[in-house]
Amino acid sequence: MTxxxxxxxxxxxxxxxxALRDVSLEIAQGEFFSLLGPSGCGKxxxxxxxxxxxxxxxxxxxxxxxxxxxxxxNARPTNMVFQSYAIFPHLTVAENVGFGLRKSPSSKTxxxxxxxxxxxxxxxxxxxxxxxxxxxGGQRQRVALARALILKPKVLLLDEPLSALDxxxxxxxxxxxxxxxxxxxITFILVTHDQEEALIMSDRVAVMFEGEIAQLADPxxxxxxxxxxxxxxxxGVMNFLPxxxxxxxxxxxxxxxxxxxxxxxxxxxxxxxxxxxxxxxxPEMMSILFEGEPDRETIAEGIIKDRAYYGDMTYYDVHxxxxxxxxxxxxxxxxxxxxxxxxxTARVSWDARSLVxxxx
Amino acid sequence: xxxxxxxxxxxxxxxxxENKKGLALISAPLGYVIAMLAVPLAAILLISFWTQxxxxxDTTPTLNNYREAVTDPLYRELLFRSIRIAGLVTLVTxxxxxxxxxxxxxxxxxxxxxxxxxxxxxxxxxxxLIRVFLWKVILGFNGVLNSxxxxxxxxxxxxxFILYNANAVVITLAxxxxxFAILPIFVALExxxxxxxxxxxxxxxxxxxTFFRVTLPLAMPGVVAAVLIVFIPTIGDYVTPRLVGGPDGxxxxxxxxxxxxxxxxxxxxxTLAVIxxxxxxxxxxxxxxxxxxxxxxxx
Amino acid sequence: xxxxRTYAILYLIFLYAPIALLPIFAxxxxxxxxxxxxxxxxxxxxxxxxxxALIDSVKNSLYIAVITAILSTLLGICAARAAAKYTxxxxxxxxxxxxxPLVLPEIIVAVSLLVILLQLGLSLGAxxxxxxxxxxxxxxxxxxLNSAFQNLDPAMEEAAIDLGETPxxxxxxxxxxxxxxxxxxxxxxxxxxxLDEFIIAFFLTGxxxxxxxxxxxxxxxxxxxxxVMALGTILVAGSILLLILAEMMRRRGLRRxxxxxxxxxx
Numbered sequence: 001m002t003x004x005x006x007x008x009x010x011x012x013x014x015x016x017x018x019a020l021r022d023v024s025l026e027i028a029q030g031e032f033f034s035l036l037g038p039s040g041c042g043k044x045x046x047x048x049x050x051x052x053x054x055x056x057x058x059x060x061x062x063x064x065x066x067x068x069x070x071x072x073x074n075a076r077p078t079n080m081v082f083q084s085y086a087i088f089p090h091l092t093v094a095e096n097v098g099f100g101l102r103k104s105p106s107s108k109t110x111x112x113x114x115x116x117x118x119x120x121x122x123x124x125x126x127x128x129x130x131x132x133x134x135x136x137g138g139q140r141q142r143v144a145l146a147r148a149l150i151l152k153p154k155v156l157l158l159d160e161p162l163s164a165l166d167x168x169x170x171x172x173x174x175x176x177x178x179x180x181x182x183x184x185x186i187t188f189i190l191v192t193h194d195q196e197e198a199l200i201m202s203d204r205v206a207v208m209f210e211g212e213i214a215q216l217a218d219p220x221x222x223x224x225x226x227x228x229x230x231x232x233x234x235x236g237v238m239n240f241l242p243x244x245x246x247x248x249x250x251x252x253x254x255x256x257x258x259x260x261x262x263x264x265x266x267x268x269x270x271x272x273x274x275x276x277x278x279x280x281x282x283p284e285m286m287s288i289l290f291e292g293e294p295d296r297e298t299i300a301e302g303i304i305k306d307r308a309y310y311g312d313m314t315y316y317d318v319h320x321x322x323x324x325x326x327x328x329x330x331x332x333x334x335x336x337x338x339x340x341x342x343x344x345t346a347r348v349s350w351d352a353r354s355l356v357x358x359x360x
Numbered sequence: 361x362x363x364x365x366x367x368x369x370x371x372x373x374x375x376x377x378e379n380k381k382g383l384a385l386i387s388a389p390l391g392y393v394i395a396m397l398a399v400p401l402a403a404i405l406l407i408s409f410w411t412q413x414x415x416x417x418d419t420t421p422t423l424n425n426y427r428e429a430v431t432d433p434l435y436r437e438l439l440f441r442s443i444r445i446a447g448l449v450t451l452v453t454x455x456x457x458x459x460x461x462x463x464x465x466x467x468x469x470x471x472x473x474x475x476x477x478x479x480x481x482x483x484x485x486x487x488x489l490i491r492v493f494l495w496k497v498i499l500g501f502n503g504v505l506n507s508x509x510x511x512x513x514x515x516x517x518x519x520x521f522i523l524y525n526a527n528a529v530v531i532t533l534a535x536x537x538x539x540f541a542i543l544p545i546f547v548a549l550e551x552x553x554x555x556x557x558x559x560x561x562x563x564x565x566x567x568x569x570t571f572f573r574v575t576l577p578l579a580m581p582g583v584v585a586a587v588l589i590v591f592i593p594t595i596g597d598y599v600t601p602r603l604v605g606g607p608d609g610x611x612x613x614x615x616x617x618x619x620x621x622x623x624x625x626x627x628x629x630x631t632l633a634v635i636x637x638x639x640x641x642x643x644x645x646x647x648x649x650x651x652x653x654x655x656x657x658x659x
Numbered sequence: 660x661x662x663x664r665t666y667a668i669l670y671l672i673f674l675y676a677p678i679a680l681l682p683i684f685a686x687x688x689x690x691x692x693x694x695x696x697x698x699x700x701x702x703x704x705x706x707x708x709x710x711x712a713l714i715d716s717v718k719n720s721l722y723i724a725v726i727t728a729i730l731s732t733l734l735g736i737c738a739a740r741a742a743a744k745y746t747x748x749x750x751x752x753x754x755x756x757x758x759x760p761l762v763l764p765e766i767i768v769a770v771s772l773l774v775i776l777l778q779l780g781l782s783l784g785a786x787x788x789x790x791x792x793x794x795x796x797x798x799x800x801x802x803x804l805n806s807a808f809q810n811l812d813p814a815m816e817e818a819a820i821d822l823g824e825t826p827x828x829x830x831x832x833x834x835x836x837x838x839x840x841x842x843x844x845x846x847x848x849x850x851x852x853x854l855d856e857f858i859i860a861f862f863l864t865g866x867x868x869x870x871x872x873x874x875x876x877x878x879x880x881x882x883x884x885x886x887v888m889a890l891g892t893i894l895v896a897g898s899i900l901l902l903i904l905a906e907m908m909r910r911r912g913l914r915r916x917x918x919x920x921x922x923x924x925x
Contacts, residue, residue, distance in 0.1 A: 397759065467664065490887075497884075
């Protein structure tokens with residue numbers, strides 16, 4: 001089976017500025033796919049290239065097997081939800097949603113019916129007669145969705161659609177978007193700079209830096225096994241400790257503060273060599289042992305330098321012996337577990353399976 | 361996308377298609393201004409070096425017109441008077457306008473600001489000729505002001521110092537150019553971040569010293585724009601001096617008109633026009649240079 | 660801040676005082692414009708339609724104003740669109756140059772045009788006045804249209820293209836409706852400016868005077884002053900009406916675009 005969207009070696013130059021560097025990507029039918037990265041990483045350029053608003057300088061783009069070279073945006077089987085929503089302020093909600101049906105041969109009553117259905121799908125039943133400029137942010141977003149979905153595109157492109165909404169509304173829309181995507185079965189491509197949003201919503205995520213895809217994986221792999229320090233740092237919080245690789249085939253290393261460790265091949269890059277390297281570990285993958293809790297094999301000693309109380313969690317900055325930089329450890333505030341003070345000694349337990357080796 | 365790139369100094373190659381589309385669109389208005397303004401101005405400059413004998417031009421280049429314009433006391437007097445009157449008009453207009461702009465920007469509720477601006481601009485859009493003529497009617501010997509004051513009994517004899525002299529020209533022009541001065545100052549005042557004023561007071565300045573140390577310097581770009589936008593057109597005003605100026609209130613534009621339409625001496629008229637424009641430009645540049653420390657900064 | 664408000668109100672009175680006198684003396688039953696008023700009459704208004712030269716000049720002025728409004732608005736649309744949508748070389752100096760007629764003394768514009776038109780052998784008349792008026796009206800149109808085009812979210816046009824429209828139908832279905840209030844307001848403003856303009860018309864009109872040029876010729880005759888006042892009343896009332904219309908259009912445009920009102924025309 002061929003991919004619905006197939007990009008091969010796509011480059012985009014703006015003069016000397018290399019906006020997309022040799023991007024190759026396959027996206028399957030029905031997938032919820034995210035392009036994640038900081039601003040200026042090329043994710044929006046990539047989305048607009050798929051939509052047809054930018055032409056690639058070289059490389060090919062196929063959608064559903066058809067070469068998109070020279071196909072203008074208005075002839076592509078894609079529709080877009082814009083960051084500003086771009087709701088036409090001079091039209092009603094129904095006229096906005098039905099905008100793309102103007103040239104369709106179906107009868108007026110059929111068109112009205114599909115507008116009604118689209119509005120119902122996004123939870124705006126009965127809003128058709130309203131003036132577009134009187135809508136709230138969340139409602140605009142829904143209208144933009146209905147307007148893009150009414151043409152039954154093969155791909156729906158979403159350019160940071162939730163960035164303008166406040167936190168509560170954003171979280172609500174995240175689950176609604178997910179539900180909607182499962183319901184219609186259309187491929188969604190979402191551009192976002194919010195790593196949490198990408199993890200929550202996507203089947204797969206492409207992390208982009210400086211016009212390149214740094215890693216393409218499902219959310220769990222991305223979080224647990226980032227391929228580079230940069231990806232690990234961008235997604236969630238990660239501690240980095242200097243390490244020395246003693247044996248690159250059995251993968252034995254010495255990690256500062258933690259001592260000798262042996263890790264599995266999936267925790268290290270295939271290019272791992274003996275010599276200096278770095279390991280990453282997530283804050284929740286370590287824990288501080290409290291009194292009365294059973295001892296573990298792998299224990300490191302440290303002193304608490306700082307703490308931040310979040311209610312459900314407490315984050316500690318712990319200075320491990322022989323390590324310059326403090327590491328962050330997060331602890332759930334469960335019943336009977338005290339919050340430690342700055343200056344207290346901490347016995348830190350960890351697990352070799354939680355480590356990721358970086359060789360870059 | 362491109363506007364963002366343009367902001368970071370995008371290389372020209374990218375902008376090639378943009379460049380062409382933009383230039384194609386702008387070429388119509390640009391071409392019009394070149395044909396109807398730049399070329400005629402160049403022609404005026406050229407003709408100022410010619411001489412005219414009744415209907416025919418003698419195209420031998422000569423500086424005689426300029427020599428005459430500089431040496432003849434009549435022309436000199438008219439030019440200096442025009443600059444003096446325009447300067448006075450500018451001073452009066454801007455001084456009167458600043459408090460209004462300040463009032464609208466700082467003391468009028470945001471929803472009513474555009475109503476105030478609209479009220480101020482309306483008179484500007486009504487027939488200039490009629491407005492100037494009305495001032496003549498108001499200020500005249502038997503005019504509205506004198507007859508009104510006499511009816512009420514404040515004066516016995518009509519006031520004569522208010523018509524057919526430079527004072528009348530100043531009053532009339534200050535009235536005519538009011539909105540021109542108010543709008544740029546208002547725009548500059550609107551741009552001032554209000555928290556700057558609170559910061560100044562928080563740091564111990566009084567309301568008055570805050571005005572002089574924060575508000576006024578930040579409003580200067582608007583004041584400079586107002587000065588230029590009033591000074592430049594008034595120096596070439598024709599109608600006002602003609603109607604209310606009397607012999608002592610005539611200005612350079614009146615002489616330009618006489619040279620062109622009455623004396624059939626277009627080269628002399630052109631010379632006077634060139635001299636007027638050059639003087640205006642020099643004064644404007646000097647003024648901007650003197651105020652350049654207020655004009656810097658992010659715009 | 661009471662004193663500032665008082666000053667503002669006095670200032671408005673100063674601005675409006677001359678215009679307020681127009682209707683007072685237009686309906687006054689005396690040929691001399693002075694207090695005390697002598698009585699009410701509509702005589703000066705009824706005389707107006709009986710002056711053939713006046714009627715001709717009004718027709719001439721209306722013709723010039725309509726053509727000027729259309730041409731300068733078209734040029735203004737080109738310039739505003741180019742400024743808002745495209746990045747091109749020398750954009751700032753070009754835009755600045757196009758706005759120059761706004762500040763240039765009108766007498767300079769008038770004489771320089773006169774010289775060149777006569778050298779080209781063109782005969783003076785409505786056409787030459789239109790040429791001059793378009794030059795000075797275009798910057799005003801650009802100022803009005805600029806904000807409308809600048810406020811237009813580029814994503815609006817992309818959204819229409821994305822939904823299957825061609826560039827031309829996008830312009831017709833999305834761009835034009837969104838900027839049309841500004842276009843109407845530009846038309847009205849340039850119409851008003853052209854109708855009122857005197858200097859350029861004075862130099863370029865030839866034997867067919869425009870209304871202001873005709874008015875100018877009448878100001879010399881004291882006996883004609885009451886009629887001039889009556890005519891002035893009609894002109895000012897007309898201008899104010901057109902302006903209110905233009906302002907309403909501008910506000911409607913802002914509302915349509917869902918934007919905050921940030922002030923007047925310029």
